Amino acid sequence: MTAGDRTGDGVPSDHGPPGRVRLRTESTPRSATPPSINGGGPEPTRAVVFDIRDMAVYYGQNCALADTSLKVYRNLVTAVIGPSGCGKSTFIRSLNRMNDAILGFRLEGRVLYHGHDLYGSGANRVEVRRRIGMVFQKPNPFPKSIYDNVAWAPRNLGMKHRLDERVEQALRQAALWEEVKDRLRDSALGLSGGQQQRLCIARAIAIEPDVLLLDEPASALDPVATASIEDLMHDLKHRFTIVIVTHNMQQAARVADRTAFFSLDITGPARFGTLIEYGDTETIFRGASDSRTRDYVAGRFG
Amino acid sequence: MSIASRLVLGESGRFDPTAPLTPSGNLRRRTVVDRTVRVIATAAALAAVAMLVIVVYGVFVRGVSSLSLAFAFQTPQGLAGGGIFNYLVGTLEVVALGATIALPIGVLTGLYLTEFAGPRSRVAGSLKLALDVMQGLPTIVVGLFIYGLIVIPQHVQSGLAASIALAIVMVPLMARASQEVLLLVPNSLREAADALGVNRWRTVLTVILPSAVGGIATGAILAIARAAGETAPVLILDSIYNPNQTTFDIFHGVPTVPMLIFTSVELPIPEAVARAWGAALLLMLMILIANIGARVWLARTRAKMAR
Amino acid sequence: MLFALCALAGLLVVVTLFDLLYQLAGDATPAISRFGLGFLGHTTWKPGFNIEGAGALIYGTAVSSALALVLATPLGIAIGLYLSMVASPRVRATVGPLVEMLAAVPSIIYGFWGLVVLVPFVDHLEPGLHDALGFIPLFGAPSTIGISVLSAGIVLTVMILPIISALSRDLFLTVPEELKDGAAALGATRWEIIRGIVLPSTASGVGAAVVLGLGRALGEAIAVSFVIGDVNAIHLSVLQPGSTLAERIANQFQGALNNLHVAAMFYCGLILVVIGMLTSIAARAIASRFDVNRTLGGGVL
Numbered sequence: 001m002t003a004g005d006r007t008g009d010g011v012p013s014d015h016g017p018p019g020r021v022r023l024r025t026e027s028t029p030r031s032a033t034p035p036s037i038n039g040g041g042p043e044p045t046r047a048v049v050f051d052i053r054d055m056a057v058y059y060g061q062n063c064a065l066a067d068t069s070l071k072v073y074r075n076l077v078t079a080v081i082g083p084s085g086c087g088k089s090t091f092i093r094s095l096n097r098m099n100d101a102i103l104g105f106r107l108e109g110r111v112l113y114h115g116h117d118l119y120g121s122g123a124n125r126v127e128v129r130r131r132i133g134m135v136f137q138k139p140n141p142f143p144k145s146i147y148d149n150v151a152w153a154p155r156n157l158g159m160k161h162r163l164d165e166r167v168e169q170a171l172r173q174a175a176l177w178e179e180v181k182d183r184l185r186d187s188a189l190g191l192s193g194g195q196q197q198r199l200c201i202a203r204a205i206a207i208e209p210d211v212l213l214l215d216e217p218a219s220a221l222d223p224v225a226t227a228s229i230e231d232l233m234h235d236l237k238h239r240f241t242i243v244i245v246t247h248n249m250q251q252a253a254r255v256a257d258r259t260a261f262f263s264l265d266i267t268g269p270a271r272f273g274t275l276i277e278y279g280d281t282e283t284i285f286r287g288a289s290d291s292r293t294r295d296y297v298a299g300r301f302g
Numbered sequence: 303m304s305i306a307s308r309l310v311l312g313e314s315g316r317f318d319p320t321a322p323l324t325p326s327g328n329l330r331r332r333t334v335v336d337r338t339v340r341v342i343a344t345a346a347a348l349a350a351v352a353m354l355v356i357v358v359y360g361v362f363v364r365g366v367s368s369l370s371l372a373f374a375f376q377t378p379q380g381l382a383g384g385g386i387f388n389y390l391v392g393t394l395e396v397v398a399l400g401a402t403i404a405l406p407i408g409v410l411t412g413l414y415l416t417e418f419a420g421p422r423s424r425v426a427g428s429l430k431l432a433l434d435v436m437q438g439l440p441t442i443v444v445g446l447f448i449y450g451l452i453v454i455p456q457h458v459q460s461g462l463a464a465s466i467a468l469a470i471v472m473v474p475l476m477a478r479a480s481q482e483v484l485l486l487v488p489n490s491l492r493e494a495a496d497a498l499g500v501n502r503w504r505t506v507l508t509v510i511l512p513s514a515v516g517g518i519a520t521g522a523i524l525a526i527a528r529a530a531g532e533t534a535p536v537l538i539l540d541s542i543y544n545p546n547q548t549t550f551d552i553f554h555g556v557p558t559v560p561m562l563i564f565t566s567v568e569l570p571i572p573e574a575v576a577r578a579w580g581a582a583l584l585l586m587l588m589i590l591i592a593n594i595g596a597r598v599w600l601a602r603t604r605a606k607m608a609r
Numbered sequence: 610m611l612f613a614l615c616a617l618a619g620l621l622v623v624v625t626l627f628d629l630l631y632q633l634a635g636d637a638t639p640a641i642s643r644f645g646l647g648f649l650g651h652t653t654w655k656p657g658f659n660i661e662g663a664g665a666l667i668y669g670t671a672v673s674s675a676l677a678l679v680l681a682t683p684l685g686i687a688i689g690l691y692l693s694m695v696a697s698p699r700v701r702a703t704v705g706p707l708v709e710m711l712a713a714v715p716s717i718i719y720g721f722w723g724l725v726v727l728v729p730f731v732d733h734l735e736p737g738l739h740d741a742l743g744f745i746p747l748f749g750a751p752s753t754i755g756i757s758v759l760s761a762g763i764v765l766t767v768m769i770l771p772i773i774s775a776l777s778r779d780l781f782l783t784v785p786e787e788l789k790d791g792a793a794a795l796g797a798t799r800w801e802i803i804r805g806i807v808l809p810s811t812a813s814g815v816g817a818a819v820v821l822g823l824g825r826a827l828g829e830a831i832a833v834s835f836v837i838g839d840v841n842a843i844h845l846s847v848l849q850p851g852s853t854l855a856e857r858i859a860n861q862f863q864g865a866l867n868n869l870h871v872a873a874m875f876y877c878g879l880i881l882v883v884i885g886m887l888t889s890i891a892a893r894a895i896a897s898r899f900d901v902n903r904t905l906g907g908g909v910l
């Protein structure tokens with residue numbers, strides 16, 4: 001198997017013109033085509049949001065992630081799965097330059113966002129994050145009121161017109177409105193963990209980003225809260241392109257259209273994370289071509 | 303909740319996701335504000351460092367010409383000649399005695415707070431408050447206190463009185479420093495000793511104190527450096543002494559370096575003022591070097607203990 | 610046994626504090642019984658005539674400290690922000706200790722330096738200040754030699770700057786990285802993170818740091834005694850000389866004329882203790898959440 005195969009680059013890629021995006025607007029690109037053994041199924045005919053080419057990330061001398069190329073498609077949920085320590089967080093944090101502040105962080109390869117180099121000299125870090133929002137593993141509400149948590153970023157961005165409505169709609173979209181509408185002025189720190197995480201999602205979508213990155217958003221939550229976050233994904237993907245990291249395979253299978261499996265490369269002397277296989281979620285879970293993927297999704301590994 | 307509830311509220315802040323990643327909307331203005339703040343903050347830090355340089359340099363250029371071996375090792379001749387040996391010895395006496403009093407009290411208080419008082423203990427809470435208050439006392443007031451307590455009944459100013467006042471200045475600093483280092487001693491050490499059935503006080507003496515001794519020592523050095531430059535207490539308690547003689551009689555006035563500076567500054571004799579600058583430079587260098595050394599050492603001890 | 614020793618040491622600390630209050634009150638008794646609480650408001654200080662009042666001293670103490678606070682608070686917070694939010698860890702590790710070094714310089718040196726270097730400089734500055742800002746009473750007619758409340762305020766600024774800077778830096782560094790990341794992920798600039806997240810969540814601690822700095826300024830005797838002039842007068846203009854409680858004791862205690870003069874200075878000391886205790890307790894109360902009274906980095910501030 002070649003690198004080209006496993007990243008699906010063998011199939012003609014698609015920087016589709018806007019017109020073609022609307023050809024298929026159903027939520028999943030799963031087709032009747034039988035899963036192919038050497039890739040992740042057919043390429044979706046959708047606009048490419050991220051085109052990641054030969055990405056490698058170093059923290060100082062240590063290589064955390066290498067040899068990773070994949071495309072993230074518009075209005076799909078793309079899941080990133082893999083054992084812990086294989087660079088999932090590193091990968092997703094590199095998509096909105098959250099790693100920039102880390103001492104010794106270095107990225108090689110290219111990350112194209114709608115064709116623009118995310119790490120190019122013309123790319124403004126703040127602008128990048130304004131377009132590509134992120135929700136973290138641990139809920140991190142600001143020590144402010146529920147309302148101010150959501151309204152803070154829109155205010156910064158000058159979106160002050162009909163702010164109350166914006167806050168309400170963000171909270172509704174995050175399925176939190178009914179629970180908090182009577183206590184918007186209360187501290188967000190008084191919410192339960194699941195509510196806090198949904199607040200963080202509401203906070204992220206209130207500024208209408210283009211992409212939502214979620215790094216194990218449900219890992220600190222109980223099953224009920226997890227289910228409500230998963231439900232959210234289905235609604236949110238109509239509005240946003242979503243990349244979600246999870247170590248929970250059932251979760252990936254439930255929410256994702258496409259799935260990328262990362263693992264540690266232990267063939268050489270240095271251990272580093274790398275993309276093993278990427279394709280339709282169904283393909284990855286039912287007919288993965290790589291034995292490591294099959295072992296992992298079958299629970300025989302990691 | 304569905305597509306119908308999507309956010310379409312005004313045009314402000316909207317962007318074309320396929321546009322280049324240059325600032326959109328109000329970001330250009332916000333970046334200007336951000337840069338301005340950073341420049342101001344950087345300038346403030348530079349100003350503080352510049353202030354240090356100006357003070358140190360100001361003392362250095364005025365004092366450096368006085369410095370010599372004779373300056374440090376001769377006693378004064380007349381109002382302006384000779385060195386400041388007796389003042390250095392006096393400061394050493396007073397500060398060393400003060401530290402001797404303060405160190406056990408400070409360390410024992412630190413031990414009490416970390417080893418014997420529970421974390422929620424009210425006694426410990428009041429003791430911490432007392433230490434904070436003591437640390438916040440104006441040092442001139444400490445001088446007045448000891449004046450009433452010792453100098454008035456004894457009818458004589460003395461180096462001893464100054465030592466006790468300096469001890470009061472040092473105790474809270476030493477207690478704090480001990481407490482902070484003792485907190486870094488891993489609990490596993492305590493538990494291991496407890497599990498062997500060793501007495502708590504034996505544990506403290508043989509296990510806990512030894513592993514914290516480096517940190518306590520550096521804390522003590524910092525406190526001593528602080529006390530060495532204290533002028534207000536010696537001014538109140540120890541300002542009457544023979545200026546030309548080396549003395550070891552701490553029950554009477556002992557000359558100290560801060561007092562030399564304090565009394566020489568406004569003398570109309572240029573040589574006396576030059577000597578005061580020399581003394582100021584020497585005092586400042588000793589204090590700054592003690593500070594730097596202690597900090598470097600402390601950082602190393604802490605790194606070692608944190609491991 | 611060891612426990613008893615430790616408890617004894619702690620007890621000694623507490624007893625010393627109470628004894629200090631008792632002793633000062635006792636030694637101030639002649640002045641207290643003679644002048645009563647009127648001492649606080651009375652502005653005449655004529656030891657030769659057995660008339661003493663601390664009004665002018667309290668005024669001078671308040672004004673010089675307020676001046677220092679007005680200058681050192683924004684500067685100190687800005688330095689704290691620089692060290693915690695702008696500088697790289699390496700720069701932080703060198704510049705931070707340098708700023709803290711300002712607190713290690715003894716007050717006698719600030720006094721000496723202030724008298725010889727700062728006062729002539731302020732003397733040059735004062736006419737310009739008066740011309741530009743003379744319409745504000747605070748910047749009324751300047752003194753002739755630069756010995757002034759302004760000089761005292763500047764010396765105090767330098768002395769409390771490291772306290773406020775280092776404490777606020779430490780406070781800002783306690784703001785969890787997750788919160789700053791969360792804000793950054795919403796497309797906020799560094800300044801927006803500072804204003805929206807860092808400052809609000811540490812405001813009480815910074816307030817306490819400022820109060821601690823204030824306590825230090827109110828009680829500083831030696832450095833101020835060199836540059837303020839010890840003139841018992843209330844001038845609205847900070848360009849005129851003045852006096853403070855602590856500075857008065859440093860200037861006159863050695864040459865006290867009579868017992869009442871000494872007792873009056875003990876009275877001043879008592880006022881200083883009460884102020885000092887109030888600031889320490891206030892700093893603690895404002896920021897019970899933060900441990901601001903610590904020795905910074907093991908350093909002594």
Ligand SMILES: Nc1ncnc2c1ncn2[C@@H]1O[C@H](COP(=O)(O)OP(=O)(O)O)[C@@H](O)[C@H]1O
Nearest residue numbers: 059064083084085086087088089090091102273
């Ligand atoms: N801030 C960092 N500094 C240095 N190394 C890091 C940092 N963050 C992650 N790493 C290293 O990178 C590798 C991948 O970590 P991570 O991306 O967090 O994996 P995952 O999210 O899949 O568990 C790990 O070996 C980890 O130790």
Ligand SMILES: [Mg+2]
Nearest residue numbers: 088089090216
């Ligand atoms: Mg992770």
